[in-house]
Amino acid sequence: MEPALFEYYAGGSADNLTLRDNRTAFERLRLNPRVLVDVSAVDPSVEVLGHRESMPVMVAPTAMARLAHPDGELAIARAAARAGVTQVLSSLSTYSIEEVAGAGANTWFQLYVFKDRAISEHLVRRVEAAGYRALVLTVDLPVPGLRENLTRSGFDPSDLTMSNFTEVMKGHQEGGFFTYIHDNFDGSLTWDDVEWLHSITDLPMVVKGVLRADDAVRAVEAGVAGVLVSNHGGRQLDTAIAGIDALPAIAAAVDGRAAVFVDGGIRRGTDVVKALALGARAVLVGRPLLWGLAVGGESGAADVLAMLRAEVENAMALCGVPSVTDLPPDLVT
Numbered sequence: 001m002e003p004a005l006f007e008y009y010a011g012g013s014a015d016n017l018t019l020r021d022n023r024t025a026f027e028r029l030r031l032n033p034r035v036l037v038d039v040s041a042v043d044p045s046v047e048v049l050g051h052r053e054s055m056p057v058m059v060a061p062t063a064m065a066r067l068a069h070p071d072g073e074l075a076i077a078r079a080a081a082r083a084g085v086t087q088v089l090s091s092l093s094t095y096s097i098e099e100v101a102g103a104g105a106n107t108w109f110q111l112y113v114f115k116d117r118a119i120s121e122h123l124v125r126r127v128e129a130a131g132y133r134a135l136v137l138t139v140d141l142p143v144p145g146l147r148e149n150l151t152r153s154g155f156d157p158s159d160l161t162m163s164n165f166t167e168v169m170k171g172h173q174e175g176g177f178f179t180y181i182h183d184n185f186d187g188s189l190t191w192d193d194v195e196w197l198h199s200i201t202d203l204p205m206v207v208k209g210v211l212r213a214d215d216a217v218r219a220v221e222a223g224v225a226g227v228l229v230s231n232h233g234g235r236q237l238d239t240a241i242a243g244i245d246a247l248p249a250i251a252a253a254v255d256g257r258a259a260v261f262v263d264g265g266i267r268r269g270t271d272v273v274k275a276l277a278l279g280a281r282a283v284l285v286g287r288p289l290l291w292g293l294a295v296g297g298e299s300g301a302a303d304v305l306a307m308l309r310a311e312v313e314n315a316m317a318l319c320g321v322p323s324v325t326d327l328p329p330d331l332v333t
């Protein structure tokens, strides 16, 4: 990968403290395994919003996958379909909602709300028509984080086509799409807008980017089907708490009224098991899929998911946990 591109994918915001903490938070946690449990057959599958995932690992939405490989989000969708896991497609994808739907994965759509609500409403209609199963509303980006690394590296994606916005972009070409979205993210978004979204669609909604228990409770009260505990891969508020550290209080506050998910720094099967033991229904993984995609397109992305599956099964067996319903809450110390 070109260095500027690698920086865009790998980097966080400001001093990268949250980015690093997303890993160290997992590294600090210890597992307390059970022994002499029959683990000759381990089943990592899990039910998520009415869909059977073959394992509790889903693909996080990441913008502009075509930067990593010409097949971009299509390759990720095909890899997700092969692995039997859900892909969450970013609003800022480089293949369109309709193109990715044709790749055969179970797909959710990540929504950014722009100042012009008609743009978001139109996206929702396309997502419904294309058969997506849920909307993931990202709420931790009222303004972009301090992406100083991009200024230093000179990252400039203005040649890329944002395939979901080709209509919108006609007449807004100056400065490219990046400038357009930078100026048009709606910083005035509130819980009322979650209600507005509910009023325009029957799709189940997941709120992405929650780190506080009181916000998670608000989300449940607003009728969401899921809460995704996330700090946006360390790319938004630097020094924000790691998702895995925020998870236990949020899972307790939600108390089974919605599905709880977590992302950020999940790299190993043991990370997945830790997240589940601390109250997550499933986890989402971002950058590893982009690395796999960059190395080998669809088969690279599929390899990453296959490695994670093998590691999850290994960790479950060594923890004495034959199925995800057998996870003891005190597995993590």
Ligand SMILES: Cc1cc2nc3c(=O)[nH]c(=O)nc-3n(C[C@H](O)[C@H](O)[C@H](O)COP(=O)(O)O)c2cc1C
Pocket (backbone or CB within 6 Å): 008, 009, 010, 022, 060, 061, 062, 063, 090, 091, 092, 110, 138, 208, 230, 231, 232, 233, 234, 235, 263, 264, 265, 266, 284, 285, 286, 287, 288
């Ligand atoms: C290159 C990149 C682009 C991203 N683009 C989006 C996006 O368009 N929408 C969104 O909600 N989150 C986006 N995220 C955040 C991811 O969905 C996810 O929260 C994060 O990557 C998880 O952390 P991990 O990369 O350590 O697994 C992006 C992350 C990366 C690394």
